Amino acid sequence: MKLAARLAEITPSLTLAIDSKAKAMKRDGVDVISFSVGEPDFDTPAHIRSAAEAALEAGKTRYGPVAGEPQLREAIAHKLQTDNNLCYGPDSILVTNGGKHSLFNLMLVLIDPGDEVIIPAPYWVSYPEMVKLAGGTPVIVPTTIDSGFKISPEQLRQVITPKTKLFVLNSPSNPTGMVYSPDEVRALAEVIVEHDIWVVSDEIYEKILYDGAEHLSIGAVGPDAYDRTIVSSGFAKTYAMTGWRVGFLAGPPEIIKAASKIQGHSTSNVCTFAQYGAIAAYEQPQDCVTEMVQAFAERRQVVLEYLNAIPGFTCPRPDGAFYVFPSIHKTGMKSLDFCESLLETKQVAAVPGIAFGADDCIRLSYATSLDNIRQGMERLADFVQALL
Structure with missing residues (x-):
């Protein structure tokens, strides 16, 4: 079958590809910790859910x-x-x-x-x-x-x-x-x-x-x-x-x-x-936003403390969103190889920087629990120390 030529120009999303692989491993019983997808781990606030429910009831x-x-x-x-x-x-x-x-x-x-x-x-x-x-x-x-x-x-x-x-x-x-x-x-x-x-x-x-x-x-x-x-x-x-x-x-x-x-x-x-x-x-009131941002701020601090303690890692301090983008340059690995090996050997999912136009970095999302962050960062530190 001949598909449209425009498809040849398009690169599949590596963020979704990494997340899909991590989820497949989880379904197989593997203890995977994912920092791959930019999705808050909080429930949608109750008043927003209630408004949608009321709209359903109203037809x-x-x-x-x-x-x-x-x-x-x-x-x-x-x-x-x-x-x-x-x-x-x-x-x-x-x-x-x-x-x-x-x-x-x-x-x-x-x-x-x-x-x-x-x-x-x-x-x-x-x-x-x-x-x-x-x-x-x-x-x-x-x-x-x-x-x-x-x-x-x-x-x-x-x-x-x-x-x-x-x-x-x-x-x-x-x-x-x-x-x-x-x-x-x-x-x-x-x-x-x-x-x-x-x-x-x-x-x-x-x-x-x-x-x-x-x-x-x-x-x-x-x-x-x-x-x-x-x-x-x-x-x-x-x-x-x-x-x-x-x-x-x-x-x-x-x-x-x-x-x-x-x-x-x-x-x-x-x-x-x-x-x-x-x-x-x-x-309606924005208290839910304040609470989530406060949680993200705490997680960001924990992630940065771990990353700054890893030899060879350089990570700018982010002022917004819920990502860090550390350089892996000193490991000598390209970002896709790094992330594939990290997932396979330490069961930690990160997104290769090549997906974002920066092959010497990886993206880690801290939109996950503090327990996951601590466990995942310890695994990441062990992985990098074995490389250096």
């Missing part, structure tokens, strides 16, 4: 508007106005099947064959693949541990060409956990405005911050930056709603209208009763 089980339930679009617009200083109205919001879907819709709407999309590395695994599926060209800009895994305004300016259509900004970051400071965001916004390109700001981890780190949406820098900004986000990480698949895209009405047209011919509306859970997430 909210039928087709809804493609762009989302009006009350949810209003709640998202209110949240963006009050939390992020972004003056989007409901007509500037598209509710999508998770944050990933919002980005995919955007790429199909904005990118033509030959258009270039600038993506700093390390990057979330799906950014380049979405660009390729839309016919565009990913332009990968490497960053380093010394720079905090952040792209500088000078680097951004140097790679912009007449073909550049879009810059992808992710802060807090998956996979590194780094957070651009407000001044750094403002400096990048100057370049965006200077060269009149679009920027999509992936803000899915915006509420998961530590040590006084501050999130500034690039669209809030000023009117000129706002006019060139599209925001992608969702409920999965902040509210432990990964399986609910509710995200959103916010931007100029013409882009949202076009993305709605794409969605109307692909998935139609997002699960109706799940949207009522999302409404409760935004409209």
